[in-house]
């Protein structure tokens with residue numbers, strides 16, 4: 572595995588590759604969720620590039636940029652074991668100039684839910700993903716469904732800017748308890764981890780209600796909020812269509828149920844696609 576820390580090193584390493592390139596962008600602190608993307612990308616492509624870059628422009632003032640978990644040594648080992656061809660780990664100075672051209676998230680779907688809680692987050696996320704996709708020269712790039720709105724916006728950016736890359740959505744990976752894997756789970760104490768299960772339990776409840784024929788969004792959300800009463804703060808519970816418009820009735824095959832909540836230090840998100 573080649574570790575490229577500069578754009579030049581990345582370009583040089585890419586020159587040695589022949590054939591399709593699968594790309595998995597990450598912010599490091601790799602866990603089974605990332606590994607499932609890496610394994611899928613490994614299977615589906617001749618070459619595999621992974622990036623680890625904690626992107627400052629997608630963190631808002633007061634968010635956990637400085638405290639974001641960094642585990643470079645372990646991450647490098649994981650990538651080696653997963654047969655990654657190139658691991659791109661740039662410094663911030665490699666990725667950003669002082670006066671940058673900016674990409675803006677769409678004014679509606681970029682500013683609801685996660686975009687409303689974290690205004691500006693998606694601008695920075697799209698900016699770095701555009702850079703990383705271009706730098707990687709990827710044929711296919713892999714993103715988790717856990718960040719459902721991020722995934723939808725990246726797919727839109729690829730469409731709107733005619734980028735020549737296929738975005739591959741990948742399923743959420745969960746602990747056996749149901750907790751969706753996240754780099755931020757390391758901040759949870761044992762007691763908080765138990766309370767954090769309310770997120771996946773509320774989504775499971777929603778699934779059961781839908782299976783039993785309940786499609787009314789208000790009713791489903793009310794039952795979810797009851798289960799979520801054990802978390803410290805519920806930021807949102809939303810039932811939306813695949814373009815992130817809130818809907819009054821679940822449309823099977825075209826809906827997502829999303830939840831964001833604070834448990835102790837971390838803000839957690841989870842969702843199901845119905």
Ligand code: PAF
Nearest residue numbers: 596597598626696699718
């Ligand atoms: O999902 C993430 O880890 C990040 O938002 C991404 C896509 C790597 C961009 O920094």
